[in-house]
Amino acid sequence: xxxxxxxxxxxxxxxxxxxxxxxxxxxxxxxxxxxxxxxxxxxxxxxxxxxxxxxxxxxxxxxxxxxxxxxxxxxxxxxxxxxxxxxxxxxxxxxxxxxxxxxxxxxxxxxxxxxxxxxxxxxxxxxxxxxxxxxxxxxxxxxxxxxxxxxxxxxxxxxxxxxxxxxxxxxxxxxxxxxxxxxxxxxxxxxxxxxxxxxx
Numbered sequence: 159x160x161x162x163x164x165x166x167x168x169x170x171x172x173x174x175x176x177x178x179x180x181x182x183x184x185x186x187x188x189x190x191x192x193x194x195x196x197x198x199x200x201x202x203x204x205x206x207x208x209x210x211x212x213x214x215x216x217x218x219x220x221x222x223x224x225x226x227x228x229x230x231x232x233x234x235x236x237x238x239x240x241x242x243x244x245x246x247x248x249x250x251x252x253x254x255x256x257x258x259x260x261x262x263x264x265x266x267x268x269x270x271x272x273x274x275x276x277x278x279x280x281x282x283x284x285x286x287x288x289x290x291x292x293x294x295x296x297x298x299x300x301x302x303x304x305x306x307x308x309x310x311x312x313x314x315x316x317x318x319x320x321x322x323x324x325x326x327x328x329x330x331x332x333x334x335x336x337x338x339x340x341x342x343x344x345x346x347x348x349x350x351x352x353x354x355x356x357x358x
Contacts, residue, residue, distance in 0.1 A: 181308035182317045195225045198243035205265035212259035221327035300345035
């Protein structure tokens with residue numbers, strides 16, 4: 159998907175930007191992985207979970223660091239992560255993707271450029287087909303949704319990120335795993351029901 163609004167330095171050259179959360183966290187620009195320092199990668203993951211929404215420093219810090227002492231003096235660690243992420247984006251011709259709203263940092267990308275929201279939308283469409291007894295269509299949609307994951311069933315979303323295990327981002331990580339498990343079960347239910355029909 160091209161996004162002229164966050165194009166090159168001249169604001170004209172469109173680029174394709176994707177944020178991958180369903181596996182190792184990755185930023186891709188024109189289908190090329192961008193190397194991010196660890197603090198920038200971790201911050202990208204947290205911001206992408208709530209893209210378009212300014213996140214207060216407290217909310218971001220609670221997602222990443224378990225205790226205030228880990229957050230740096232006067233939020234310096236968060237400021238450093240924001241600067242590192244913004245710098246990496248700018249180095250790749252992306253300006254204004256990380257906003258500095260008065261309420262806190264914000265990732266200015268639509269959900270269609272982040273794989274986790276795309277996965278969630280795919281599941282809605284698959285379950286709509288399932289509810290209408292369009293089992294073959296539903297099975298295909300579940301398959302397509304699961305194909306967005308870049309790791310096997312034993313792999314985790316937001317892999318590689320240093321998250322606060324008791325924070326809200328870790329809870330979102332668990333929710334994504336549960337969504338994947340539900341999609342696998344529903345896909346098999348569709349296939350079993352189709353097989354049963356073929357035998358009658």
